[in-house]
Amino acid sequence: MKEPEKGLRDRLVDVGVELVAAEGAEALTLREIARRAGVSHGAPRRYFPTHLELLSAIARRGFAELAERVAPVTGDGATAPRARLTALGRIYLEFALGNRGMYALMFRHDLLESGHSGLRDTSLPLFAVLVDLVGRARPDADARAVAGSLWANLHGIAQLWGWGSLQLATASEDFTALLRTALDAHLGPEGGR
Structure with missing residues (x-):
């Protein structure tokens, strides 16, 4: 995996970790994680084909x-x-x-x-x-x-x-x-x- 791709993948997970700590597991939607990571709502699917994989x-x-x-x-x-x-x-x-x-x-x-x-x-x-x-x-x-x-x-x-x-x-x-x-x-x- 190229470094920028790995960086975004890790950032999506980091944002998810922060979000679950602040607002609970119910807040972990693809859209919200993407929004907080500063990427399009479709971007997480490049690294996590399903919501379950990101979670x-x-x-x-x-x-x-x-x-x-x-x-x-x-x-x-x-x-x-x-x-x-x-x-x-x-x-x-x-x-x-x-x-x-x-x-x-x-x-x-x-x-x-x-x-x-x-x-x-x-x-x-x-x-x-x-x-x-x-x-x-x-x-x-x-x-x-x-x-x-x-x-x-x-x-x-x-x-x-x-x-x-x-x-x-x-x-x-x-x-x-x-x-x-x-x-x-x-x-x-x-x-x-």
């Missing part, structure tokens, strides 16, 4: 940022797996709550299902990290199943906390107790294994 490129940035945040926690082999899972869970929830538009975009079913987007290649390594840590913390269990359940639990906490439902139900403004309870439910009580 997937934007979502890949979100997965890359989340992976970057998680990397220091997952690479520390000296720290116990449970402590690393606690840190990973906290990072995941903080990312989800601090980047609600991007988080919603990253887990859109239509983007993850579209085979041409490559989004699964970006998202599955993060799940593999979770599976590995769960396997270390729970060598007696099916690590993929436990990791899937834990992830679903964390995703639910993120969604319900983002809507304000859990704060109301738990009378708390801190999700730490929920994170600890989710880990206990999937890994057993801390110190118990």
Whole structure:
């Protein structure tokens, strides 16, 4: 790809990342991204033949940022797996709550299902990290199943906390107790294994 083309392609994704941060995933139309990038409304189609491909490129940035945040926690082999899972869970929830538009975009079913987007290649390594840590913390269990359940639990906490439902139900403004309870439910009580 020629440099000017690569530059415009990256600029379209950059604009999309900024737009989703400011206005949410619903604002990510081809026309609005093109307008903010200062190009014709047809220009994005030269680099992203479908709207899903552009949205997937934007979502890949979100997965890359989340992976970057998680990397220091997952690479520390000296720290116990449970402590690393606690840190990973906290990072995941903080990312989800601090980047609600991007988080919603990253887990859109239509983007993850579209085979041409490559989004699964970006998202599955993060799940593999979770599976590995769960396997270390729970060598007696099916690590993929436990990791899937834990992830679903964390995703639910993120969604319900983002809507304000859990704060109301738990009378708390801190999700730490929920994170600890989710880990206990999937890994057993801390110190118990």
